[in-house]
Amino acid sequence: MATKTELSPTARESKNAQDMQVDEVLIPRKVPSLCSARYGIALVLHFCNFTTIAQNVIMNITMVAMVNSTSPQSQFNGSSEGLPVDSFGDLNKAPKSLSAKAPVYDWSPQIQGIIFGAVGYGGILTMAPSGYLAGRVGTKRVVGISLFATSFLTLCIPLAADFGIVFLIVTRIVQGLSQCSVIGGQFAIWEKWGPPHERSRLCSIALSGMLLGCFSAILIGGFISETLGWPFVFYIFGGVGCVCCLLWFIVIYDDPTSYPWISTSEKEYITSSLKQQVRSSQQPLPIKAVLRSLPIWSICLGCFSHQCYITATALLTLSCALSTLCQSGIYINVLDIAPRHSSFLMGASRGFSSMAPVIVPTVSGFLLSQDPEFGWRNVFFLLFAINLSGLIFYLIFGEADVQDWAKERKLTRL
Template identity: 55%
Template sequence: MATMTELSPTVEKSKFSQNTQVDENLVPKKVPSFCSTRYGLALITHLCNFMVMTQYVAINITMVAMVNGTNHQSRFNGSTEMLPIDSFSGSNDVPKSLSAEAPVYDWSPQIQGILFGSVNYGMMLTVAPSGYLAGRIGTKRVVGVSLVGSSLLTIFTPLAADLGLAFFIATRIVQGLMQGSIFGGQFALWEKWGPPHERSRLCTITIAGMPLGAFAIILLGGIISQSLGWPFVFYVFGGIGCIYCLLWFALVYDNPIFHPWINVTEKEYIVASLAHQVIPQKQPLPIKAMLRSLPLWSIGVCNFSHQWLVTILIVYMPTYISSVFNINIRDNGFLSALPFIIAWVTSILTGQLADFLLTKNFRLVTVRKIATFLGNFPSSALLLVLPYLTPSYVTTMTLLMITCGLSPISQSGIYVNPLDIAPRHSSLLMGVSRELGCAAAIAAPTVSGLLLSQDPVFGWRNVFLLLFAINLSGLIFYLVFGDASIQDWAKERKLTRL
């Protein structure tokens, strides 16, 4: 795991205490806040998540243009109270607004679900190992190299689709290997850069790049698809990702000790704040104790259930809107993108709120559970209600925006929680919990595609009902077994210095 063992002996002796608590006298009282190196690093990582999310979500909006019959006349009208028949049935005419040169494929809803989920097969293999690897060799290398690979494969995606379905799926899986390394490896940064009382803010600023990336790709993807053809969505955002990699390698440093431009006061503040997490020597991972830890399992199970919700929102929102309203892909992109800009704002504010509650003497476990509840239950409940309402632009988009706006609140709950229960192993544990999230990202579109294929009338109701049941089950498990105190198996062994 990433530790502070790279510090020089002089700094180690003067700044680190052998106690589990930080000596408040060693922590500078006045340090830079938002205009600081650590928040600048959070912004850079925010942009990294923005880039990788545009590459991850690109297929979700372009699928409307890639597949025959995804933009057909809806059989739903304003006076009908039943859920509209899904957009996969109908004629096979290519929308006239799309570029004639853009290829169109005959993929069923079930095949589309497999394509949506295929990237996560690769992610499952690298999310957890990349967190461990980043703790050993550094986030800069792991994330930077992976982002280069993901960006190049994004540019290659249209050609992969032309080469055949099997080749396309294989390309998506390899891209998932790269993206999993990005999502899993980045959190090792905050083991060395994140003071404990600022981790909610720093992590949520970082993660907030994801909904902003989803907003940008869905909005601009619809415009690009209609004006230039869907392949240019991949060319544009893959190219931008390659350019961004230069910024990443130039500005990111794994340890504040070695950062060339950091303010000395800020450096001392970060080092002193993390003094109690020093590991004097390498110690083996307590694998058996981890497997028996209910607080750890509760994080993973709730991560799975929440990621099921997020996957349905990201993957199927353009398709759902297309099935309800007879609109072109440009307008679909605009409507589908709106909820994610709300999610971006919420992502940033939720970390500020969590840290504020901690300053008001709220228990840490209480803050984590409140955030997790607000990010899960209301969102899944609103989606459950959505198919039973008479759809209109106002009601549909209002509910979707509220759902997307509340969902990121969980970022200050289950996603930060590994830093609380096991700070020494947090990068690995965040990777493991995201591993379970990847399993949900695979299962959700695959199962949903099957439900939509088998029941064209009530398919969406079944999709949202299953989502609610899974989400509620994971939430209850976390509320019962979740914890925020350092677990016994994660505590540093006391060693005597000679």
């Protein structure tokens, strides 16, 4: 018969001391975030996102200067160094942007819509593969090469426009492939750099560069077009992207163990925080389990509904401000429920949401053509319904715990 034995006070003190030592080993001591390597990585990603989104947005600003919608002649891809005096009645009354001697094209609204949407087609194709590829070969290579590609293509857009509309559309499509690879491939870096309780903050710092890039492009894009000419908008932001690309390859490393400028304490802090999430390279992605996972679908639908853009300026500004909170929620939720496969699933969810910028303009144009007077009201009501349904679905099925299909499976041999 087993009997219960009691420990002496000395033995109990010794056991408690051992437990405290074990706890000290298992619980990593937090390293200050100021001037740390992991927050430096987030800051570099911030500038990369700033550059990528700015390069995506500037076409919306320069199109006003690139297109001559008042020209009496209609050509498919005609260009001129300036407009004739007869077009405005007096040369002195011509827009100031024409004094920059930049080419002006006669593109119809349909052609302009194709040019705008060409970038979105690439997002559907590369978001998920870029995340998967970054998880396999490293974020440094995928994001760095993609950032250089989109920056180089940005520099080439004025030349492509001179060659013809087909060259411009192809350039925009390839640029979209590169831009979405930057966005979809960057999340894999937090698998090895982001402690679980800091990932929301780190990702928010990195993703906030998108908002700053959009704001900056809109703020100064028109000024550059007016003073220097619209081609210089692409030259300036393309050059900034090349500088960020150089900074990326110098500063970024795929994991803290190979980072030359990280302190020993921070390296130990990050690696000890991620011990439970070390993934096996031999473990395949459970596709069937992912497709049946309602938390994954809640993330995808949440991202989709967020991407779809109230009559009052104040309400529109407030909705845009509040929508940024999604960056620290649904956009990085995959890191919580499936950290082992987060690089692929993060890209897949963002790729799913990339269908919205392609579908929304088409549906909006249809609604506006059906009801020119109240069409915008119907558009906003539809977007409200999509956002609300995405929110409800995410609140019901969204989770923050690691899913069973994403946990490490131990194989036993008899």
